Amino acid sequence: MKSLSVMFRLLSGLLIFLxxxxxxxxxxxxxxxxxxxxxxxxxxxxxxxDYQGKTTLISFIYTNCPDVCRAITANMKNIQSALEDTSNxxxxxxxxxxxxxxxxxxxxYKEVYNLNDxxxxxxxxxPIVDSLMAELNIVGKKARIDSxxxxxxxxxxxxxxxxxxxxKQGRIRTEYPASMVPPENxxxxxxxxx
Numbered sequence: 212m213k214s215l216s217v218m219f220r221l222l223s224g225l226l227i228f229l230x231x232x233x234x235x236x237x238x239x240x241x242x243x244x245x246x247x248x249x250x251x252x253x254x255x256x257x258x259x260x261d262y263q264g265k266t267t268l269i270s271f272i273y274t275n276c277p278d279v280c281r282a283i284t285a286n287m288k289n290i291q292s293a294l295e296d297t298s299n300x301x302x303x304x305x306x307x308x309x310x311x312x313x314x315x316x317x318x319x320y321k322e323v324y325n326l327n328d329x330x331x332x333x334x335x336x337x338p339i340v341d342s343l344m345a346e347l348n349i350v351g352k353k354a355r356i357d358s359x360x361x362x363x364x365x366x367x368x369x370x371x372x373x374x375x376x377x378x379k380q381g382r383i384r385t386e387y388p389a390s391m392v393p394p395e396n397x398x399x400x401x402x403x404x405x
Contacts, residue, residue: 236384237378237382237383237384238383238384238385238386239346239347239375239382239383240381240382240383241259241346241381241382244346245257245258245259245260246258246259246335246339246340246342246343246346247335247339248305248333248334248335248339248340248343249314249333249334249335250314250317250331250332250333251314251315251317251318251320251321251331251332252314252318253314256331256333258303258305258333258343259377259381260381262301262303262377262381263379263380263381264379265299265300265301265379266299266300266301266376266377266378266379266401266404267300267301267302267303267376267377268287268290268300268301268302268303268374268375268376268377268397269303269304269305269374269375269376269377269383270283270284270287270303270304270305270373270374270375270389271283271304271305271306271307271344271349271351271370271371271373271389272284272304272305272306272307273306273307273308273311273312273351273368273370274306274308274311274312274316274317274319274320275308275311275367275368276367276368276370277367279372279389279390282389282390282391283304283372283374283389283390284304284324284326285324286374286389286390286391286392286394287302287304287330287374287389288324288325288326289394290302290394290397290398291327291329292394293394293395293398294398294401297329300329300401301329301330301331302326302329302330302331303330303331303332303333304330304331304332304333305332305333305334305340305343306332306333306334306340307340307344307349307351307368307370308351308368309334309335309336309337309340310337312334313334314334317332317333317334318332320332347373347375347383348371349370349371349373350369350370350371351368351369351370351371352368352369352370353366353367353368354366354367354368354369355367372388372389372390372391373386373387373388373389374386374387374388374389374392374397376397376400376401376404378404384400384404385400385404
């Protein structure tokens with residue numbers, strides 16, 4: 212009976228160890244879906260296919276955002292700065308607002324925030340961007356301060372605040388509140404996923 216108890220404790224310990232070492236479970240798999248987008252240089256991008264092979268941090272922003280998107284971009288940069296080795300990590304920001312966030316607008320945003328070549332800013336036809344957001348349960352809806360406004364380009368976006376970690380196989384492994392997650396929390400999970 213005593214040896215059975217010892218064996219049970221050993222097996223329980225091994226299970227806990229293996230679970231801790233395996234990293235976060237897959238929370239989303241794109242199941243062969245591909246989204247044809249373009250980056251800030253107008254180069255065609257097949258998402259997520261073109262990002263396989265390296266771990267990728269993904270967030271959603273829009274350049275006309277008055278507040279939280281700046282914090283999201285700053286936090287993505289903070290995560291990058293806190294990493295000891297960034298050679299196997301990429302950073303992707305996808306716009307909520309493809310109608311206004313053209314490649315040239317995203318290129319200026321990248322310059323203003325001094326984002327290096329590890330960052331890709333993506334946009335595309337609104338139906339494709341909407342489809343990608345729906346795939347990840349991301350919210351991005353137009354809203355107007357004054358419902359009587361006639362200018363169709365004068366709006367803001369009500370949107371999600373999420374960073375995803377996508378592994379080398381293109382599977383979403385974990386998510387965080389993008390503007391608030393401490394970089395060390397993301398880095399801890401990245402180390403488990405590598």
